[in-house]
Amino acid sequence: xxxxxxxxxxxxxxxxxxxxxxxxTVMQRxxxxxxxxxxxxxxxxxxxxxxxxxxxxxxVNDFFNRLLQFESDAALWKQADxxxxxxxxxxxxxGDCEDFTIxxxxxxxxxxxxxxxxxxxxxxxxxxxxxxxxxxxxxxLTYYATPDAQPLVLDNLLNEIRPATxxxxxxxxxxxxxDGVWAGGGSTPASxxxxxxxxxxxxxxxxxxxxx
Numbered sequence: 209x210x211x212x213x214x215x216x217x218x219x220x221x222x223x224x225x226x227x228x229x230x231x232x233t234v235m236q237r238x239x240x241x242x243x244x245x246x247x248x249x250x251x252x253x254x255x256x257x258x259x260x261x262x263x264x265x266x267x268v269n270d271f272f273n274r275l276l277q278f279e280s281d282a283a284l285w286k287q288a289d290x291x292x293x294x295x296x297x298x299x300x301x302x303g304d305c306e307d308f309t310i311x312x313x314x315x316x317x318x319x320x321x322x323x324x325x326x327x328x329x330x331x332x333x334x335x336x337x338x339x340x341x342x343x344x345x346x347x348x349l350t351y352y353a354t355p356d357a358q359p360l361v362l363d364n365l366l367n368e369i370r371p372a373t374x375x376x377x378x379x380x381x382x383x384x385x386x387d388g389v390w391a392g393g394g395s396t397p398a399s400x401x402x403x404x405x406x407x408x409x410x411x412x413x414x415x416x417x418x419x420x
Contacts (some may be wrong), residue, residue, distance in 0.1 A: 225315075225420065227418075230298075230419050253318070261321055264321060268312055268362075269369055273308070277301060278302065278308075279303065284302060291410045293413045295419050305364055305365075312349050317386075323387060324352075324355075325352050325353065326350070327350045327390070330345065331348060331378040348361050358371045
C-alpha cells in the first residue's frame with residue numbers, strides 16, 4: 209500500500225480532542241443520547257492511554273464498531289459525500305465508512321500514536337465473493353508500525369484487524385493523513401483539490417466543536 213507522497217495537506221493547531229467541550233457541544237446539538245456517547249469515549253481514554261500501540265488499535269476499532277451504526281451520507285446528511293466530524297458522528301451515533309475512519313484516526317492520534325503511522329485509505333472493495341468483479345468505494349484506516357511495514361487494516365465492516373496481505377478484497381486507491389496524500393495501486397485521486405477543501409473544512413468544524 210505504500211507509495212510516494214505527491215502533495216501536502218494543511219493542518220490546523222491543536223493536539224487532542226477536548227472531550228468536555230465536545231460533550232457540551234454535542235449536548236446542545238444532539239441531546240443527551242449523543243452526549244452519553246461522548247461520555248462513553250471519555251471513560252475509555254484513561255484505560256487505553258498506557259496500552260501498547262497494537263492494543264490501542266484493537267480497542268479503538270472495536271469500540272467504535274460497536275458504538276456506531278452504519279448509515280449512508282444520503283440518509284444522514286442528504287448529500288452524496290459528507291465528511292462528519294467526531295462530534296457530528298457521536299451526536300448521531302451513526303456514520304458511513306469515512307466517518308468511522310475519521311473518528312478512529314483522531315482518537316488514536318489523541319492516544320499518542322504518531323500520525324505518520326496512520327493513514328485514511330480509500331480502497332475499491334470487492335463485494336460478492338472472491339471471484340466477483342464488482343467493487344465499491346470504501347475507506348479504511350491503515351496503521352504502519354514502520355514506514356516499510358505491511359499495514360494493518362481497521363475496517364468498520366470487520367472487527368478483526370488484519371494485515372493488508374489478508375485483505376485481498378481491498379485494492380488501495382490513495383491514502384492520506386495530516387502530513388499529506390499518497391498514491392496507491394498506481395492511481396491518484398480524481399479530484400485532489402476537492403478533497404483538500406473537504407479536509408480543510410472538516411478540520412475547521414472540528415476546531416469549532418472542540419474535537420481538535
